[in-house]
Amino acid sequence: MTKQLRTVEKQGPTTKESxxxxxxxxxxxxxxxxxxAIELEDATRAGMTGFMGRALVQxxxxxREPDRDLPVWGRVAGNTSLIIKPGYYANQKTNQLESMGYPYGTIPRLLLAWIGTEAVRTREKHLVLGKSLSxxxxxxxxxxxxxxxxxSITRVREMMKRLFAADMAIVRGEGKGGGDFASSKFSIAEETALWWDPQKPDQAGLWQSTVTLSDKFFNEIVSTPVPIDLRALKALRQSPMAIDLYCWLTYRNFSLRAPTTVPWEALKLQFGSGAGAEKKFRETVKRALQQVMEVxxxxxxPTKGGLFLEPSKTSVPRLIKDW
Known part of the structure; x- marks a missing residue:
């Protein structure tokens, strides 16, 4: 039985619910x-604590897939922007460089959770991806x-290549005129080696498939990780927005000390998928939030002004000092 999420809009002394x-x-x-499962045993005791890098939660x-010919893609959240440039490869048929495309959807988010979890657990940049693709x-x-x-086998390999080959930057402030400005460029991976045979996903490769994280990305993960419950990500895996909302909410609750309302305009910048009607965006957020609230x-x-947040427990208990 699911919890029924309601939209609450204050209208004078009355309350409207939809x-x-x-x-x-x-x-x-x-x-x-x-x-x-989450109610019976918390993530720490169940051995299901995972971690995400803070920058890609904010x-x-x-x-959805951006146009492959788009030279750069960006997302704005307040005064912070995420900028992504796709990787390129040489098309042997045309002898031309072509874009690999952008990482998008659920799979790159699951990849980032796996990478973050392994980096925090092992404290190693060089990660072995497993004996087999399966x-x-x-x-x-x-x-x-x-x-x-x-x-799914094809999509996982494709998204791994896109994510590990892309160049990213976190930009704060404005690039023109006065005011503060800060830019931090990074890539997820410094080196990647994928040796699995997609036709035989259960078979171990002749060599280990590995990814070596870039110094900057690795240092951010181990110094400022966002703890998450991997069971929640598993349950939300069909909705990338639900995954993002879940990670963002538990991240906010680690520092939230007083009630606050995050305006719809700010949410649309952070979670919006392009220029679209605000009403449609609100309904999309509410549907995703309904799933998040289950786990x-x-x-x-949700209110007329935005998402009203009150201090509440984090998804993963505060038990480790490094958090």
Missing amino acids: PVTPIRPNVAARLFEEAQ ATLPY EFMNGLGLTAQTGGKNG YPAAVT
């Missing part, structure tokens, strides 16, 4: 199962492994 679209039965069943990746995908929470052009019942309420 329900959001119910969660689909198959999604509701998955959320309920994980919510039960400014998020694309939800083993690695299980670690991401992708148990339905399908082949073909649009299958992380934070004190958050």
